[in-house]
Amino acid sequence: MKSFILVTLTTGLLRLLAWLPYRLVARFGEWLGAQLYRIPGTRRRVVQINLKLCFPDLSDDERERLARAHFSHVIRSYVERGLQWYGSAKTLARLVQVESAIDLDDSAAGPTIFVGFHFVGIEAGCMMYSMRYPVASLYTPMSNALLDQLSCRQRARFGTEMIPRGDSVRRALRVLRSGKPVMLAADMDFGLRDSVFVPFFGVPACTLTSVSRLAKAGNARVVPFITEVLPDYRGYKLKIFEPLREFPSADVSVDARRITAFLETEIERIPAQYYWVHKRFKHRPVGELPVY
Numbered sequence: 001m002k003s004f005i006l007v008t009l010t011t012g013l014l015r016l017l018a019w020l021p022y023r024l025v026a027r028f029g030e031w032l033g034a035q036l037y038r039i040p041g042t043r044r045r046v047v048q049i050n051l052k053l054c055f056p057d058l059s060d061d062e063r064e065r066l067a068r069a070h071f072s073h074v075i076r077s078y079v080e081r082g083l084q085w086y087g088s089a090k091t092l093a094r095l096v097q098v099e100s101a102i103d104l105d106d107s108a109a110g111p112t113i114f115v116g117f118h119f120v121g122i123e124a125g126c127m128m129y130s131m132r133y134p135v136a137s138l139y140t141p142m143s144n145a146l147l148d149q150l151s152c153r154q155r156a157r158f159g160t161e162m163i164p165r166g167d168s169v170r171r172a173l174r175v176l177r178s179g180k181p182v183m184l185a186a187d188m189d190f191g192l193r194d195s196v197f198v199p200f201f202g203v204p205a206c207t208l209t210s211v212s213r214l215a216k217a218g219n220a221r222v223v224p225f226i227t228e229v230l231p232d233y234r235g236y237k238l239k240i241f242e243p244l245r246e247f248p249s250a251d252v253s254v255d256a257r258r259i260t261a262f263l264e265t266e267i268e269r270i271p272a273q274y275y276w277v278h279k280r281f282k283h284r285p286v287g288e289l290p291v292y
Contacts, residue, residue: 006144007146010147014082014085014086018087022095022233022235025079025083026076029076037071037072046278047070047277050276051066051067054203070272074275077121080123089131092124094235097237098240099237099239100239110219111176111219113220114223114240115183115223115224117187117266117274118188118274119266119273119275124236125226125238126183127155130159134161134180136160136161136163136183137160140165161175168210176220188278189283190206191283196209196253199260201264204281204284205260205281206281212247212248212252216248221243221244222244223241223242224241227239279292
């Protein structure tokens, strides 16, 4: 019953937010994030630890400003989910710019894996792509079944095929072989299985090897993409890069490090927009102490 009430209230709120002007919603999300940051909590502590580990050369004041800006971005991204899940296709198209280094209409390009990263704008970019082209997306199911159903339904509203991680490999291979691209993100700590430790801003991070393994099995090119939030409430930019050259290699650790290095470069450009609220260093190498 509690889950049903929660989903009903969440749906109602998101539908309401979808009707409001984008600038108003974005400003409200930033304000709410600033207020929530004042409240001591686990997520604020995780952000502060992550930033201290990854940016040791910043002063305490600089890291605190970055943490506050990030929290505002994160809460704003949750608030803007109303537009992304319930807003019209016309509104989304107006707010999301697409900048691609490849021809997205090239049907002869072969199997393609779009590898994304957890920046705050990722939802808007994926929704925008799915409005234009058929695509499948790998996702991690939520613990709340009703919320999981809601998120899958709305993320698939333009035709995206949602593939849960539990049965991702076989389905993803079938999708790739059918000619439909697959979107996935491999920059979270999902445990030691099928993962390796590679440096992330100099700190060993448990990193999935799924991108190179799937690329090899499906004979697919790997195309990175990010979605950034534009300044002055101008919406978002979905930026699609050139395919990674000579990828995958014979070493999944080398591949994981290449993808992580790409991510580091983009984070340095827009550090407040990366999802520092996640426990990126949840698992540690043998002998290393926990950080959270």
